[in-house]
Amino acid sequence: MEILVCVKRVPDSSENEIEVNPSGTDIERDDLVYSVNEWDNYAVEEAIQIRDKVGGSVTVVSIGDEDAEEVIRREMAMGADNGIHLSDESFEGSDGRGFATILKAVVDQGNYDLILTGAQADDGAGQVGGMLAALLDYPYASLVNLIDVLDGKRIKVGREIAGGHQEMNEIDLPCVLSIQTGINEPRYVGIRGIRKVASIDIPIKGAGDLGVGTETIGAAAAKVKRQDYFVPELGEGAEMLEGSTDEIVEKLIELLKAKGGFK
Amino acid sequence: MPEQIFAYILHKNGNVDDTAAELIHAANAISPEASVVAVVAGSGDELQAVCDEMAKTYAEVWKIDSDALVYINAEVLRGLLVRVLPKNPVVLVPHEHFGMDLSPGLSVKLDAAYLPDVVAFEGLEGGLLKAVREEYSGMVSTHVTCDIREGAVITIRPGAFQPDESRDAGGQVLDKTDEAVDGGIPGGNRRYLEIVEAETGDVDITKSDVLVSVGRGIEDEDNLEIVFDLAKSMGADVSCSRPIVDAKWLEKARQVGTSGQTVKPKVYLACGISGSFQHMGGIKGAPFIVAINKNAKAPIFQVADVGVVADIVEFLPDLADAIGDTK
Ligand SMILES: Cc1cc2nc3c(=O)[nH]c(=O)nc-3n(C[C@H](O)[C@H](O)[C@H](O)COP(=O)(O)OP(=O)(O)OC[C@H]3O[C@@H](n4cnc5c(N)ncnc54)[C@H](O)[C@@H]3O)c2cc1C
Ligand SMILES: Nc1ncnc2c1ncn2[C@@H]1O[C@H](COP(=O)(O)O)[C@@H](O)[C@H]1O
Numbered sequence: 220m221e222i223l224v225c226v227k228r229v230p231d232s233s234e235n236e237i238e239v240n241p242s243g244t245d246i247e248r249d250d251l252v253y254s255v256n257e258w259d260n261y262a263v264e265e266a267i268q269i270r271d272k273v274g275g276s277v278t279v280v281s282i283g284d285e286d287a288e289e290v291i292r293r294e295m296a297m298g299a300d301n302g303i304h305l306s307d308e309s310f311e312g313s314d315g316r317g318f319a320t321i322l323k324a325v326v327d328q329g330n331y332d333l334i335l336t337g338a339q340a341d342d343g344a345g346q347v348g349g350m351l352a353a354l355l356d357y358p359y360a361s362l363v364n365l366i367d368v369l370d371g372k373r374i375k376v377g378r379e380i381a382g383g384h385q386e387m388n389e390i391d392l393p394c395v396l397s398i399q400t401g402i403n404e405p406r407y408v409g410i411r412g413i414r415k416v417a418s419i420d421i422p423i424k425g426a427g428d429l430g431v432g433t434e435t436i437g438a439a440a441a442k443v444k445r446q447d448y449f450v451p452e453l454g455e456g457a458e459m460l461e462g463s464t465d466e467i468v469e470k471l472i473e474l475l476k477a478k479g480g481f482k
Numbered sequence: 483m484p485e486q487i488f489a490y491i492l493h494k495n496g497n498v499d500d501t502a503a504e505l506i507h508a509a510n511a512i513s514p515e516a517s518v519v520a521v522v523a524g525s526g527d528e529l530q531a532v533c534d535e536m537a538k539t540y541a542e543v544w545k546i547d548s549d550a551l552v553y554i555n556a557e558v559l560r561g562l563l564v565r566v567l568p569k570n571p572v573v574l575v576p577h578e579h580f581g582m583d584l585s586p587g588l589s590v591k592l593d594a595a596y597l598p599d600v601v602a603f604e605g606l607e608g609g610l611l612k613a614v615r616e617e618y619s620g621m622v623s624t625h626v627t628c629d630i631r632e633g634a635v636i637t638i639r640p641g642a643f644q645p646d647e648s649r650d651a652g653g654q655v656l657d658k659t660d661e662a663v664d665g666g667i668p669g670g671n672r673r674y675l676e677i678v679e680a681e682t683g684d685v686d687i688t689k690s691d692v693l694v695s696v697g698r699g700i701e702d703e704d705n706l707e708i709v710f711d712l713a714k715s716m717g718a719d720v721s722c723s724r725p726i727v728d729a730k731w732l733e734k735a736r737q738v739g740t741s742g743q744t745v746k747p748k749v750y751l752a753c754g755i756s757g758s759f760q761h762m763g764g765i766k767g768a769p770f771i772v773a774i775n776k777n778a779k780a781p782i783f784q785v786a787d788v789g790v791v792a793d794i795v796e797f798l799p800d801l802a803d804a805i806g807d808t809k
Binding site: 230232233236237238239246314315316319338341342343344345346347348349350352353354358359360361362375377378379380381382383384385386387388389390391394397399400401404442443444445446447448449450451456457458459460464465467468469471472474475478479480481482 | 555556557578579580582583585586587588589590591595596597598599612614615616617618619621622623624625626627628629632634669671672673674675676677678679680681691692698716717718724725727728729730734735737740741742743744748749751756770771772773777778779783784785786787788789790791792797800801804805808
C-alpha cells in the first residue's frame with residue numbers, strides 16, 4: 220500500500236503558553252517550542268504500522284517554510300520512507316482550500332492508495348483532509364480511530380463519534396482519512412534515530428513544480444482571512460485563590476465543603 | 483446579504499439535538515433579515531416528527547426522506563445536499579463529529595467558502611462576514627473574515643449561541659426528497675456498517691457527585707496515584723481529559739468530553755486541564771468548578787468558579803493531606 224501522510228509543524232501548545240503579541244498581528248513566536256502536530260504524529264505511526272503489515276511505502280509531506288523540514292525528518296526517523304517538502308512564497312496566506320489544493324497536486328503526481336491527515340491542527344479547523352478528498356473525488360472519513368486493511372481495494376475504518384462510541388465503515392481505496400489521537404501509541408524518536416536520517420535528501424517543491432497558481436492558492440485566492448489575534452474577556456472568570464499554600468488549601472476546603480465536595 | 487440561510491439539523495432516535503435551536507440564532511447573528519431554512523434528513527415517521535418539531539422554530543423546513551438515510555453517512559448526504567441547495571448558499575452545520583465529516587467536502591462541492599468552528603459573528607459588510615474563532619485549544623482568539631458572496635459552509639461551535647425557545651414559528655415543511663434523490667444515491671464508496679458501543683469501565687462517572695478530573699498537566703503516569711489519593715480523601719471519583727486516555731493511562735470510560743462521557747456532578751475539580759471546548763462540552767448541570775493549573779492564563783480559568791495557580795504534582799498531595807486532617 221502506498222500511503223501519503225500530511226504533516227504540519229506547529230507550536231507545541233502543551234509545552235508553551237501561547238500569547239498574543241502587543242500589536243495583535245500574531246502570537247509571540249520567540250522562544251516557542253515547535254513540534255509535529257499531535258494528530259499528524261498518530262497518522263504517521265498508523266501509516267508505518269500498516270506498511271509493516273501489508274508492505275508498500277510511507278511518504279510524509281509538509282507545506283511550510285524551511286523549518287518544516289525538521290518535522291519531515293523527525294517523521295522519517297520514526298520510519299517513514301520518503302519526505303516531500305512543499306515550500307514557496309506564493310503559498311503564504313492560503314486558506315484551507317488553498318492548502319488542500321497544494322496537497323492535491325502532490326497526490327496527482329504520485330500513486331497513493333491511502334492519504335492520511337490529522338483530525339485538526341493548531342488552528343482547530345479540521346478542514347484540509349475533507350477538502351482534499353472532495354477535490355480528488357475520493358471517499359473520506361474523519362476522526363478515524365481504527366483502520367483494518369481488508370484487501371488491496373477496501374479498508375474497514377472506525378470513526379470516533381459521541382459518547383465514546385465508534386462508527387464502523389467500509390471504504391474503497393483510494394481514500395482520504397483524518398486520524399484521531401489515541402488510534403495507536405506513536406513510537407518514541409530518539410536523537411539517534413534523527414541522526415540516522417540527517418543526511419537524507421528531502422526534495423523541495425514549489426508552485427511551479429506542482430502546477431498550482433495564484434488563482435487557486437495564496438492570499439489572493441483565499442476567501443477566509445485571519446485579521447488579528449486577541450484574548451477575549453469572558454465574563455468574570457474564576458475567583459482566584461491567593462496566599463500561601465496553607466491558606467489556599469484552607470480556603471479551598473471550606474468552599475468544597477459548602478458546595479458538597481466531600482462525602 | 484444572503485436572502486436565505488440554511489441550518490442543518492442533527493437528530494437521533496427522533497430527538498432533536500441541542501444545536502438545532504442554536505443555529506437559528508447563529509443565522510440571525512449573520513443577518514437578521516435572512517429567512518432561515520432548517521434542512522432535516524433521515525427517514526420515515528421519525529423524520530416527520532423531527533420536521534414537525536422544527537417547524538416550531540423555523541419558518542421553513544426542508545425534508546429529505548430516504549431509506550439510504552436511516553443512518554446518515556456524510557458521504558451520502560453531501561451528494562444529496564449539493565442537489566437541493568440553491569446557488570451560492572450559506573449553510574450552517576454544528577461543529578461536532580458529523581459536521582466535521584460532512585462540511586469541508588461540502589464546501590468544495592458547492593465551490594463555497596469554508597469557515598470552521600465559529601463562536602461569534604461580528605457583522606457582514608460587502609459580502610465579507612466577520613467572525614470570531616479560537617486557536618490553540620482556546621488559548622487565543624482570532625477575528626476572521628469570510629467572503630460569502632459565492633456561498634459558505636460555516637460550522638458553529640455547539641453551545642456558543644443561545645438556543646431559541648420561542649417555538650412559535652408555525653413553519654411549513656417542504657419535501658425535497660425527489661430533487662435530492664434524482665440521479666440515485668451517491669457516496670457508495672463508503673458504506674456504513676455498524677456502531678460499536680463504548681466499553682464500560684469499573685466506575686460510572688456519569689453518576690458521580692464529585693469528580694477529581696486529571697489532564698495532561700499530571701505529566702507522568704506514576705503521578706496518577708496522587709490524584710486517586712485526593713479523590714479517596716474526598717470520597718470522589720477520578721475522571722480525566724482525552725490525552726490521559728490516549729496515553730492508555732486510564733480507561734476510556736473515565737474520559738469527560740464530547741467524545742467521552744457527559745457528566746453532571748455537583749463539584750468538578752479540574753487538575754492540569756486546559757479547558758478545551760471538547761472537554762468542557764461533556765460537563766453539564768452547571769457544577770461548581772475548581773481549576774488547578776500552573777498557567778494563570780489557561781482558558782479553564784475563564785469558565786471555572788474558583789481557580790488556583792499551582793503545580794498539581796505539589797498541590798494535590800497538600801490538599802489531600804489537609805482534607806485527611808479535617809476528618
Ligand atoms: C473531535 C475531537 C473530540 C475531542 N473530544 C475530547 C473529549 O471528549 N475530552 C477531552 O478532554 N478532549 C477531547 N478532545 C481533545 C481536546 O481538543 C484537547 O486536546 C484536550 O481536551 C486537552 O486535554 P488537556 O487539557 O488535559 O491537555 P492540554 O490542553 O495539553 O492542557 C494541559 C494543561 O495542564 C497545565 N499543566 C501542565 N503541567 C502542569 C502542572 N504540573 N501542574 C498544573 N498544571 C499543569 C497546562 O498549563 C495546560 O493548561 C477532542 C478533540 C477533537 C478534535
Ligand atoms: N501546512 C500543512 N502541511 C501539510 N499538511 C497540513 C498542513 N496544514 C494542515 N495539514 C493537514 O491537515 C490536517 C488538518 O489541519 P487543519 O485543517 O488545518 O486543522 C493536519 O493534521 C495535517 O494533516
